[in-house]
Amino acid sequence: MTTTSITVTGMTCQHCVNAVTEEVGALDGVTGVTVDLATGRVDVESAAPVPADALAAAVDEAGYEIAPS
Template identity: 75%
Template sequence: MNTTYTVTGMTCQHCVASVTEEVGAVPGVTAVRVDLDSGRLDVTSEAPVSAHAIAAAVDEAGYELAP
């Protein structure tokens, strides 16, 4: 299952690494791809993962999901 989000506030590769690490730690997530230029966050999971769990992980990394 693939889901796409937009992350705001990222400015460098360190930001990308932080978001990738936090979202990758969410139970059920099997792959994470972050594009710095567009802010795009692609999450692959075994089963649906709640948007709240993804938003909380992004917040933990220091960023926010776009509304």
């Protein structure tokens, strides 16, 4: 099991959390998504590491961006 953490910008409410959770959770191999609205932190649990471009595309599809690290 692998956990990948990213920070997502632009989330302001529970709807935002739900949108990110749904899109990221639909990626192949993802088994769990935890979103902290206050910090923007998103922890993604998966069987194998999720490619950064796939995470970025899922977050973009939800209408948000990954903060630069």
